Amino acid sequence: MTSPPCTQSPELFFAEHPAALAKARELCAACPLAADCLAGALERSEPYGVWGGQIVVDGVIVASKRGRGRPRKSEAA
Numbered sequence: 001m002t003s004p005p006c007t008q009s010p011e012l013f014f015a016e017h018p019a020a021l022a023k024a025r026e027l028c029a030a031c032p033l034a035a036d037c038l039a040g041a042l043e044r045s046e047p048y049g050v051w052g053g054q055i056v057v058d059g060v061i062v063a064s065k066r067g068r069g070r071p072r073k074s075e076a077a
Contacts, residue, residue, distance in 0.1 A: 004031050006050075013050045021050055021065060028053035 005027035006013050013024045028034050028050060038052025038061075045059030054061045 004033055014048065016065075018064065021055055024050040025053050025055070
């Protein structure tokens with residue numbers, strides 16, 4: 001077996017930019033270790049990153065990651 005994609009470009013799996021996270025998720029989709037990777041990340045409550053093809057924030061799967069900084073005014077109200 002070749003090494004998993006996360007070992008070839010690890011910074012991609014912890015990126016802030018949505019396009020980079022989408023690329024990481026795409027690479028995970030073909031990985032035979034994806035299910036075990038995700039299960040382990042959820043068990044450990046990983047703080048952030050792409051694990052098993054899913055974006056994890058604070059140990060929970062999220063649909064997308066919000067960028068750093070202040071929330072939009074509409075969200076703050």
